[in-house]
Amino acid sequence: MATYDRIGTTYSGTRRPDPRIAARIHAALGDAATVINVGAGTGSYEPPHTVLAVEPSAVMIAQRPAGSAPSLQASAESIPLADNSADAVMAVLTVHHWSDLEAGVGELLRIARRRVVVFTWDQTVYRKFWLLDEYLPEVAAFTGTRSVPVDRLTALLGGAPHRDRPDPA
Numbered sequence: 109m110a111t112y113d114r115i116g117t118t119y120s121g122t123r124r125p126d127p128r129i130a131a132r133i134h135a136a137l138g139d140a141a142t143v144i145n146v147g148a149g150t151g152s153y154e155p156p157h158t159v160l161a162v163e164p165s166a167v168m169i170a171q172r173p174a175g176s177a178p179s180l181q182a183s184a185e186s187i188p189l190a191d192n193s194a195d196a197v198m199a200v201l202t203v204h205h206w207s208d209l210e211a212g213v214g215e216l217l218r219i220a221r222r223r224v225v226v227f228t229w230d231q232t233v234y235r236k237f238w239l240l241d242e243y244l245p246e247v248a249a250f251t252g253t254r255s256v257p258v259d260r261l262t263a264l265l266g267g268a269p270h271r272d273r274p275d276p277a
């Protein structure tokens with residue numbers, strides 16, 4: 109059973125996309141005419157020209173809204189699609205769940221014709237947020253066990269640029 113089959117049963121009712129994040133993701137996708145969303149969940153942040161959602165959890169797939177892109181039940185580490193399947197591939201708040209980050213990123217690069225867009229958090233910045241730092245250190249510690257170092261991620265992506273990365277100092 110995929111983890112989100114257990115913890116994702118109310119995801120579409122409680123998760124609301126942030127329009128500021130959506131704008132940045134869509135800007136990063138640029139003029140891609142076709143997009144595949146990997147770790148797509150219930151479809152948050154998918155632009156209208158999304159052609160396929162890749163998602164391991166049947167529970168998350170079942171919550172995708174009517175009319176959204178078709179889904180393929182699969183994990184990032186092994187995506188049963190041909191090379192260069194879409195102009196762009198996006199992966200939003202999912203890489204920290206992958207059992208093999210290197211394999212997963214390799215698959216994103218393989219199935220994307222032109223662009224890969226990954227959205228995640230930078231733990232070096234996040235842990236300094238005053239609310240976590242002063243009041244919720246356990247939350248910061250927990251997310252620290254899950255976070256993907258941004259430098260590792262960008263190295264795997266072949267030196268991709270960071271966007272909107274605040275100065276961690």
Ligand SMILES: C[S@@+](CC[C@H](N)C(=O)[O-])C[C@H]1O[C@@H](n2cnc3c(N)ncnc32)[C@H](O)[C@@H]1O
Nearest residue numbers: 112147148149152165168183184200202205206
């Ligand atoms: C926090 S949710 C994000 C979902 C969606 N991208 C969003 O922004 O709402 C994380 C998603 O990653 C998926 N996931 C977990 N392990 C995965 C893997 N190995 N490959 C692809 N997706 C995975 C989960 O099933 C879940 O749908």
